[in-house]
Amino acid sequence: MKFNGSKQYNDFGSFLKSHFVEPVQKISIDIGFTCPNRDGSKGTGGCTYCNNNSFNPDYCKPKKSITEQLNEGTAFFSRKRKNQKYLAYFQAYTNTYSDIESLKKLYLEALSHPKVLGLVIGTRPDCISTQLIDFLSELCKSYFISLEFGIESTLNSTLEVVNRCHTFEDTQNAYNIAKNKGLHLGGHLIIGLPGESKENILNHAKTLSKLPINSLKLHHLQIVKHTMMAFQYKNYPELFNLFNVEDYVDIIGEFLSLLRSDIIIERFISESPADLLIAPKWGGLKNFEIVAKIDKSLKEKNLWQGKYCLY
Structure with missing residues (x-):
């Protein structure tokens, strides 16, 4: 199988180069939203693994306006590349969890920035509408x-354990509502949530391949401070089977081989700040080093994305 780049999979960097004329960078935006499993609408406490401080950059603070956050973000990234453009990434919590008029105002403010080419909106599958x-x-x-x-x-059993307060049927419904509308449809999956076996994880690839999905973000389960999962890990460690580097690289190879070949792989790894990360600790390996190990393993095992996919 031949992909756009030199990878054994459909990588996000190659997609960006083929889709945009200029180099493109995401800039995270925090507009102070919450989630229905935090505010009591569907539950309280949020997802058991969630601490948004583990991925929010310093410039991304809800007390600042969207324009201020974009200005600071573009100033930061333009130190390396002067002429690049940006995607405003509404990242923290559930970024469609408001009334439609408020959402329109927020999205249009971001798009009014002269260096912004589009939006990336992170949300839950139970927080969209046909109107949106x-x-x-x-x-x-x-x-x-x-x-x-x-x-x-x-x-659904896993979603209940981690207090997502939605079902996989909600996910299927969301993609069906949004398909064929011109939207780039992404997804996020955590590998190794409590109670999931290797067979369960590999079946995720088969199930996701049936969805009208364009790109996928993957990362291994991380236990971070100030979360319910941190409490669970301390008191009930037997509930968790965290990956070491070698086992994670291996399962990613098998996962990719079962995944539909046209799905763009946006990431394999998410690196929580060292001061927040409890486990697993992979000896200070950086994201690009893990990706290099995955690339090497795929070639050595003669695996590629979609090799064993039936869809």
Whole structure:
């Protein structure tokens, strides 16, 4: 199988180069939203693994306006590349969890920035509407619009354990509402949530391949401070089977071989700050070093994305 780049899979960097004329960088935006499993609408406490401080950059603070955050973000990234453009990434918590008029105002403010080419909107599959999808579909005529759903698992039993307060059927419904509307549809999956076997994880790849999904983010389960999962890990460590580097590299290879070949792989790894990370600790290995190990393993084992996919 031949992909756009030199990888054994459909990598996100190659997608960006083929889709945009200029170099493109995401800039995270925090607009102070919450989630329905935090505010009591569906539950309280949020997802058991969630601490948004583990991925929010310093410039990304809800007390600042969208324009201020974009200005600071573009100033930061332009130190390396003067002429690049940006995607405004609404990242923290659930970024469609508001009334439609408020959402329109926020998204349009981001798109009014002269260096912004589009939006990436992270959300839950139970927090969209046909009205919102219709609005975003209109934006697609002029901008790149990506809608990224937190899938996390295809098993309802797992979703219940981590307090997601939605089902995989909600995920399927969300993709069906949003498909064929001009949107780039992304997804996020955590590998190794409590109670999931190797067979369960590999079945995620088969199940996701049936969805109208364009890109996928993967990362291993990390236990970070100030979360319910940190409490569980301390008191009930037998509930967890955290990956070491070698086992994670191996399962990613098998996962990819079962995944539909046209799905863009946006990432394999998420690195929590060292001062927040409890486990697993992989000896200070950086994201690019883990990706290099995955690339090497795929070639050595003669595996590629979609090799054993039936869809």
